Amino acid sequence: MIVGTAGHIDHGKTSLTRALTGVDTDRLKEEKQRGISIELGYAYAPLEDGVILGIIDVPGHEKFIRTMAAGITGIDFALLVIAADDGIMPQTLEHLAILRLLGVQRGAVALNKVDRTTPERLQQVQAEIDMLLADTAFAGCPVFPTAATVPGDAGVTALRLHLTAASRILPARDEHRLFRLGVDRVFTLAGQGTVVTGTALAGSVAVGDTLALAPGGREVRVRSIHAQNRAAGEGRAGQRLALNLAGAARDEIERGSWVVAPALAACSLRVDAELTLLPGSGAALKAWSPVHVHLGAAHHTANIVPLDADAVLPGHTSRAQLVFEQEVHAVPGDRFVLRNAQATQTIGGGMVLDPFGAARKRRSPVRLAWLDALGAFTGSACGGGARAGGAAEGIGGIGSLLACSPHGLPMSALVRLSQLPPARIDVPPGVRRIPLHGGDELLVGDAALARLQRHALAALADFHASSPDETGPELWRLKRIASPDSEDQLWSHAMSALLSQGDIRRHGNALHLPGHSVELSASEQALADRLLPELLAGRYDPPWVRTLAATLAVPEDDVRRLLRKLARAGAVTQVVTDLFYHPAPLAELAQIIAQLEDAQAASFRDAAGLGRKRAVQLLEYFDRVGYTRRVRNTHLVRPWKAFPSGDGAGLQTR
Secondary structure, eight states: OOOEEEOOOTTSHHHHHHHHHOOOOSSSSHHHHHHHHSSSSSEEOOGGGGOOEEEEEESGGGGHHHHHHHHHTTTTTEEEETTTTTTTTTTHHHHHHHHHHOOOEEEEEEOOOOGEEEOOHHHHHHHHHHHHTSSTTTOOOOOEEETTTSSSOEEEEEHHHHHHHHHHHHOOOTEEEEEEEEEEEEEEETEEEEEEEEEEESEETTTTTTEETTTTTEEEEEEEETTTTESSSEEEEEEEEEEEEEOOGGOOOOTEEEEEEEEGGGEEEEEEEEEETTTSSSSSSEEEEEEEEEEEEEEEEEEEESSSSSEEEEEEEEEEEEEEEEEEOOTTOOOEEETTSOOSEEEEEEEHHHHHSOOTTSSSSSHHHHHHHHHHTTTOOOTOOSTTOOOOOHHHHHHHHHHTTTEEEEHHHHHHHHHHOOOGOOSSEEEEEEEEGGGOEEEEHHHHHHHHHHHHHHHHHHHHHTTTOOOOBBBBHHHHHHTTOOOOOHHHHHHHHHHHHHHEEEEEEEEEEETOOOOOOOHHHHHHHHHHHHHHTTTTSSSOHHHHHHHTTTTTTHHHHHHHHHHHSSEEEEEEEEEEEOOOHHHHHHHHHHHHSSSOOOHHHHHHHHHHHHHHHHHHHHHTTTTTEEEEEEEOOOTTOOEESSSOOEEEEO
16 A cells, blocks of 8 residues: 655654654755755555555655655555644645545544644644545544654554555555556666656556556566565556666656556647636636646646636636647546646646547537547546546447547557557447558447448539539548548448448549439540540550540540540549549559559659659659658558559559
C-alpha cells in the first residue's frame, strides 16, 4: 500500500513518517539546514502478512505545490497531518483540495504535536477537522492524536495498526491492463546505468520486458526491478518501483516522463477532459485561458477551450479541451490538477476523457456525442456510467464507443482508450474487422458500414443529377465528395461490397448507379471504336490528339471533343491537355509504381521505358488523383490506396 502525506509546512509530516518507518526522508543538505522538506521523500516499512508500507512524504510549503502534486498521484491512502497547535492552515486546505481533485478516496488524519497543546485546544481542532471533512470522501475518517517526536507514542502505534488494517482491505489494482509508471525521480548508479522510480498505476512488468518512454516513444529494456524497496523479478500495479533501464540516458528522462507498454506510447497536444473549478477559484475560464496542469508527476502549461459553453464557471463541472505546448501522455480516467496562470493558486482539476482531442470541429454534435460515450466509458460525472477513475472493458462500453464512431475505430485506439491488450478486448457481435497498415485493424459496426454505403449511393445520385453527361466520379473522387474523413481501407471495403452486390457499377475508372449511362451517337461510337484501339496500342506512350487526328484523318477538334466526353464517361483518362490514356495501360503503370522501392522520376522512367518528361507528367497525375503522394522527390503509394484494374473487374491494392 502507498500512503501519501499532506498538510501545511512544519506540521510534522516528515517526523511522523520517521516515527512510522524509522526512515528520515529529508536526505538533502539544504533540507537538513532549513528544517523543511523540499523534495519528495520515500520511506518503507514491513507490515504483517508480508505487506510493505510505502510512504511518500511531500513538502508542505506553498512554493512546492508542484512537487506535492507530483508525489501524491497514484497513492492508495492519504494521511492528512494537522498540527494541534496551529490547527487548519492554508496548505492544509490546498492539499486537501488536491487530494479530492485527484480522486483519493481513503485516508486518515494525524492530529500531530498533541504534546504541545491543551485538551481544550485539541477538542476545538477536532471539531474544526470534522467540519472541514464533512462534505468530502474523508468524512468520518479516524483522527489519531499523535506526538511524532515522542518515542513509543501511543497515537503513532495506533496509526500504524490502522494502516496495517487498511492495507488488508485495499482493493487489488487491475493487473490485466497494460503497464504504466509515472516517473517522479531519475538518477544513475555506477555500473548500473539509468534508474527511474515511480508508482505503477496499471499492469505489471518483469525483468527483460521492453517498454517505451512517453513522450518520445524511445524503447527501453528493463534490466532489474526493485519493488517496495526490495529486489524483485517483477513489479505490479500499486507498488513503488525502481526500474533499471537500458536504452536511454539520464538526460533523456525527467520527472513527469512516463514508462509504459509500447502500445500506450502515443502522445497528443490536445486532451479533452471533464473539468471542475473550485468554488473559490475566482474568474471563469474562457476560451484560451492559460493554466498550469499537473498530470501524473508532470507539470505542463496549457490553454483551456470550453466545449459545453463559452466558459467554465467556478463551482461547476463542464467539459473542456486542454491545448498543451508540448505533447503529453494520458489515458481516459487520469486525474489532474489545475493552477492559475501565475501558478499561485489551485483553481480546479478534472479527469481525462479523450487523450487525443480533435484539432477542429471540437464542439460539433458528433464530437460531443463521442465524449458522452467516453464519459460513460470512464465513469465521469458528465457522462455518467461505470466506476470512476478507470475505463470499462465490457462489451457494452465498447459498443457505445463504436456506435459513436461512424468511420470505425482502430484497434490500436481502442487499446489506448481501454489500456487493455487486444486479446482482452471483447468486441461486440456485428462488428467488421478491416485490416489496416502495420498490422492494425479497423473495427466498424454493420450499421455504420451500411450508413456509409447509403451516403455513397446518395452522393453518386447527386453527382448524376448535377452532371448527367458524365458517367460518374472515380473511386477516390467519390470518397472526397461523400466521406473525406473515412479511412481508405474502410472506403475500399464499402465500395467493393457495393460493386459485388451490383448496387454500383464501374465503367473504366468511373463509378455509376446501374440506371445511369452516357450515350454516344452513332457517329461518336464509330469514331470511338477507332480511337480506343489506337490508345491501347500506344500503351505507355499513347499518341497525342493531333497525332490521332492526322492518323485517322479526322478533324482535331472532333477527336478532342470525343476524347473529353469519353474521359467524363470513364472510358479514357486525360493525364495532361490533349494526352489521353486507355485504362488498361494506365493501371499497369500504377502497378509499376507500386513495385518500385523508390518511385522517383528517374526510376519510374527506366521501369516504364518512357522519357523523363512523360514520367513526370504521369507521376504528377497519380499524385493529383490521390494514388500517390509526393515526399521530396519520391512518390509514395498511399497505404491501401486502390487503382482501377483497367478491365472494370475490381481493385488493385498495395
